[in-house]
Amino acid sequence: MSEGTALSTRGLIAGYERDLPIVRGIDFDAKPGELVVVLGPNGAGKSTFVKAIAGTVPVFAGRVALGNDNVTQLPAHDKIRRGLAFVPQTENIFATLTILENLELAADILPRHLRRQRIASVEAMFPDLARRPALRAGQLSGGQRQMLAVARALIVDPKVLILDEPSAGLSPRIVGEVFSSLARINQSGVTIILVEQNVKAALAVAHRGVVLVEGQLRHEGPAATLAHDPIIAELYLGVAPALPA
Amino acid sequence: MIAQALMDGLIAGTMIGLGAIGITLTYSILRFANFAHGELISWGAYAALGVSGALATAYAPLAAPIGPFSFGWSLPIGLVASMVLTGLLALLVDVLLFGRLRARKSAVIILVMAGFGAALTLRSLLEFLFTSKPAYFTDALQIAMKLAPGVRATPDQLLSLGVSALLVFAVHLLLTRTAIGRAMRAVSENQQLAALAGVDVRQTIRIVWLLGAALAAVAGVMAGLLVQIRPHMGHDLLLPLFAAAILGGIGSVPGAMLGGLIVGLAEALSVQVIGAEWRAAVAFVILVAVLLLRPRGLFGSAA
Numbered sequence: 429m430s431e432g433t434a435l436s437t438r439g440l441i442a443g444y445e446r447d448l449p450i451v452r453g454i455d456f457d458a459k460p461g462e463l464v465v466v467l468g469p470n471g472a473g474k475s476t477f478v479k480a481i482a483g484t485v486p487v488f489a490g491r492v493a494l495g496n497d498n499v500t501q502l503p504a505h506d507k508i509r510r511g512l513a514f515v516p517q518t519e520n521i522f523a524t525l526t527i528l529e530n531l532e533l534a535a536d537i538l539p540r541h542l543r544r545q546r547i548a549s550v551e552a553m554f555p556d557l558a559r560r561p562a563l564r565a566g567q568l569s570g571g572q573r574q575m576l577a578v579a580r581a582l583i584v585d586p587k588v589l590i591l592d593e594p595s596a597g598l599s600p601r602i603v604g605e606v607f608s609s610l611a612r613i614n615q616s617g618v619t620i621i622l623v624e625q626n627v628k629a630a631l632a633v634a635h636r637g638v639v640l641v642e643g644q645l646r647h648e649g650p651a652a653t654l655a656h657d658p659i660i661a662e663l664y665l666g667v668a669p670a671l672p673a
Numbered sequence: 674m675i676a677q678a679l680m681d682g683l684i685a686g687t688m689i690g691l692g693a694i695g696i697t698l699t700y701s702i703l704r705f706a707n708f709a710h711g712e713l714i715s716w717g718a719y720a721a722l723g724v725s726g727a728l729a730t731a732y733a734p735l736a737a738p739i740g741p742f743s744f745g746w747s748l749p750i751g752l753v754a755s756m757v758l759t760g761l762l763a764l765l766v767d768v769l770l771f772g773r774l775r776a777r778k779s780a781v782i783i784l785v786m787a788g789f790g791a792a793l794t795l796r797s798l799l800e801f802l803f804t805s806k807p808a809y810f811t812d813a814l815q816i817a818m819k820l821a822p823g824v825r826a827t828p829d830q831l832l833s834l835g836v837s838a839l840l841v842f843a844v845h846l847l848l849t850r851t852a853i854g855r856a857m858r859a860v861s862e863n864q865q866l867a868a869l870a871g872v873d874v875r876q877t878i879r880i881v882w883l884l885g886a887a888l889a890a891v892a893g894v895m896a897g898l899l900v901q902i903r904p905h906m907g908h909d910l911l912l913p914l915f916a917a918a919i920l921g922g923i924g925s926v927p928g929a930m931l932g933g934l935i936v937g938l939a940e941a942l943s944v945q946v947i948g949a950e951w952r953a954a955v956a957f958v959i960l961v962a963v964l965l966l967r968p969r970g971l972f973g974s975a976a
Contacts (some may be wrong), residue, residue: 431713454929482869483868484865484868484869503868503873504868504869504872505868505869505871505872505874508869508870508871509871513869514869516865516866519863519866520866521860521866521869522858522862522863522870523862524858524862525855525858525859525862529855529858532852532855533852533855533856533859533867533870533872534871534873535869536852536855536856536871536872537871579730580870584871593798
């Protein structure tokens with residue numbers, strides 16, 4: 429645990445099989461209000477890292493702390509109650525439930541008097557969703573689904589929001605909308621940890637970036653620096669050495 | 674004749690429907706066909722028999738028939754106790770058997786086979802405790818009332834229909850209007866995402882067992898009240914139960930009840946049209962036809 433961190437990991441080892449961990453000893457910190465992007469080549473263990481933090485992949489060693497609380501072995505449903513929300517890359521909404529039911533489900537863990545208020549507050553952030561509360565979520569477009577998934581995660585007013593590749597499969601215009609939303613959410617004080625393949629868009633909104641390679645944290649720095657770091661770009665990100673601003 | 678057969682089919686169909694709701698809930702959430710569900714029906718009937726018998730022995734006025742019905746207050750009290758006891762039995766089976774297999778991430782076929790084993794054990798235990806001799810909640814005879822030309826039903830039968838309709842409506846409201854209902858539907862669709870949304874998946878699974886078993890107990894008591902109580906009564910209902918659940922669409926409560934009614938009516942009509950010896954085959958034919966022609970059933974989702 430580190431002082432003044434919203435979320436931290438120490439020596440985190442995680443994966444699907446104990447003998448073959450995918451995340452191999454990561455020390456990571458995110459400060460309150462920070463937007464940190466987790467980068468790295470395919471197979472670097474980015475998704476496994478954030479899933480281990482969220483509690484959907486087993487942690488074999490090390491610790492995860494939310495503020496000063498050790499939440500390493502808490503089940504996923506307890507972590508969200510403590511303010512750690514996670515939006516998976518795929519299957520991140522309940523397609524058979526309506527838009528409103530998706531939001532109500534997330535609000536059900538709040539005290540009764542707060543539920544309506546939180547749903548209204550999130551609907552105000554995503555007016556598109558508020559217009560069709562009775563629509564089955566399965567009928568939404570890719571971008572709208574992503575918005576609903578983020579809205580659902582925000583219902584509990586999380587301290588830390590983790591998103592696993594929210595731009596995957598979306599058109600460039602929709603990606604822009606998603607990242608604008610994330611920037612607004614971050615400005616409201618929510619710490620965001622973002623796993624992204626869309627390096628340029630992610631670094632444009634992030635404060636800081638970390639680069640994972642083979643399950644280990646190999647490099648980190650301010651987003652503006654990383655965006656122009658030719659070695660990082662060439663070695664790990666698979667993009668042209670000099671990223672346009 | 675046909676009108677009376679429809680009435681009989683309707684009554685049998687509600688019993689099947691109630692049992693099928695439990696099957697459809699456990700199937701949609703736990704993703705396996707629980708062949709021990711029929712035994713919960715039998716155990717529910719015997720639990721109610723035991724409790725109501727004990728109450729009637731302890732305080733005789735509880736056995737005096739209520740109004741036009743054939744039973745006294747000991748049976749409704751026994752029914753409530755039986756719903757709780759059968760729910761606890763289902764939880765016990767889950768803790769001892771299915772839960773352990775889930776924790777080991779066992780294949781579906783292992784869970785199905787375990788269900789067969791549990792069914793055999795529970796059925797044999799009932800035979801050991803109560804013998805295979807039929808038992809009855811009451812020995813009072815009821816005169817069927819004339820409802821329409823050619824249609825008669827006893828007060829017990831009409832009460833069963835009413836209670837079933839009420840229970841289906843209540844379960845439907847539970848699933849669609851309450852937090853626990855939303856949690857059950859979410860777990861049914863995606864357990865991991867449900868956990869990420871704050872749903873305690875293990876607790877939700879326990880509630881599903883309790884609910885499914887409680888409804889099975891009601892079906893068992895109805896079957897016992899309208900026909901007789903035997904250790905094999907639930908096992909004999911298993912095929913119609915699965916036919917109803919699959920016909921209605923896995924996960925759909927109204928579908929399970931409608932499926933139950935269709936199976937019950939088809940069985941009753943088959944007696945009139947093609948002969949009583951074919952009655953048992955009707956559910957099988959419906960099951961095969963649905964699986965071949967519309968595997969997702971009447972109200973099931975395409976996924």
